Amino acid sequence: MRAGLLILVLLCGCSARDTDRDASGHAGAGAGNNKPRVALIMKSLANEFFSTMADGATTHQREHAEQYDLVVNGIKDERDLSRQVELVQEMVASGVNAIVIAPADSKALIPALRRAMAAGIVVINIDNKLDEKMLKSEGLSIPFVGPDNRAGAQAVGDYLAGKLTPGDAVCILEGLQTSENGQQRKAGFETAMNEAGMKIVDSQSAEWEMSKANTIASSMLSEHPEIKAILAANDSMAMGAIAATKSVGRAGDVLIVGFDNIAAVQEAIRGGKILATADQHGDQLAVFGIEAALNSLSDAETELKNVETPVDLVTAESLANDSASEEL
Template sequence: MRKSVHWGIITVMIVALALAAAGQVSAQAKKNPYKDPVKIAYLPDNIGDTVGAAWGVGIKREFAYFPNITYQVFDGKLSAETQNQIMTELINQKYDCIILQAHDAAALAASAREAEKQGIPVIDLNLDAQTPHTCLVAMVDYEAGSLVAQEIAKGVGDNGNVVIIEAPPGASRGINVEAGFRDTLKAHPGVKILAAQDGEWLTEKGNTVMRDFLTKYPKINAVFAINDAMAEGASQAAAAAGRKMIIWGADGEKKALQYIEQGKLTGTIYTNCYDEGATAARMALYAIGAEINGSKFTKTPIIKMAPIVVTKDTVASIAEKDRW
């Protein structure tokens, strides 16, 4: 009798373990992102930003092929706290994937790590989170800065004064673009960096910073703004002051291309942001369906979009449908 009770208990334990294991397997079973209902969130730093909006269009276009996908956009409101709050919300709501543009690399690290731990792949766009995760899809950054430095050095004949309108502190893209620019300029000792100030990615702030530079420095030969929006602001400020100089941005947004055509901007490094958004969307679908676990990665895989140097001579090569 006692023996049969023991066996009974052991049988129950084995069945329970088997069921638990089956549960584990079913819990780990990956969804088919092209058929099963999946929820994907896009959390840019700021929904009002041109680049973020273009990525959003690219992502939406890609997902439009799959009616099983619920796609939701959230606004990071240019705030790391807000992005962290929303990340927690998305984890609670058990989203299948998050496409994120981190406001700050360090500040979003914990949230991205937590999402990956919960089995939610995090695909970053341009601004990375400082933790290994599923993927980063980015415009070239260091290389973009380097390309602009070469163009500016050529433009000023290897001799002149340059000012930089920087990205907000902590933004990984800003840091890398600027590093590429500064490192490359070291090979051109005749080109001197007079000053660098944060333009907060914004046209109006870029304008304010540039006005300040113009008041302070009587001789500025070139300006490098880390994004086009700030470069446009700088261009307006220089025009208002009646001073001519070389002005470069980076991104390649529609308005910047028009400015280049009109001669208001010297050049930019163009990236097809629709394509970049679509690439992130494809990566999201791949990560949902594939047997990969971003939380186990020791380094984030990076996909870099091809850079195109755009000046007045080459701007016509960017087709209307690719202008964002």
């Protein structure tokens, strides 16, 4: 299998060797059936959030196998824009009916998606919102199905502010600066910190990556020993921040928050290493997009609209309450 690409095809009662092949030579939807083919194109497969997203999508397809076939794709890391563009092109060439995409960049994927729409393919945007100005200039209308990233980040920041004292120094680990969700999460963090009277002494992009976050956070903490908290725009970077505090001898001394609610961060919250995160329900996020695509395919006259999906604050208290509820 080509590096950076995972294709999972789920077919009811049919093995891969009984199917057609897609443009990459991998198994595609079964020949001769009338079910629509939906392609899910995600970002980094190394990020637990997107593996959770893929699991949720494949589970949904198994439960609705009579309704549609699914092709799941991803890239090696968040910065591999050219490969994600290629995936869009490959899915168009393979004849899918719909593309549900979490774009790695809010602008770079728009030309490829324009060509997909010109080929009659339904396109649904999830996770990271495409740039509205560029869409308008291209004359495109692509619905966004996803959470309010700014509101989610502000909720996390507000919770953090309650554990700090006005005037405390904090820093931000940003996502990719060309990604709308990264921009919105940074803005939400900044609003919460400014309203609470905190001092943002540094803010840098770690490009969603754990190792880069470790390096940058270590530098921040060394340069600004007064830092009391780190706000990370995703959970991978929050995990990198944990390693950074340990490397500079400040483990347990700096409050850390994240965004995504991956399993590793849930354990870190329970263990007191991370204060809070935001849950945008990654296991359902692709499902929301797939359902929007299926609705459009079944009724072409229906106007596609943006759909705001849930985002919730996750803390040690909420995790404990969830566990207690499951035991009842």
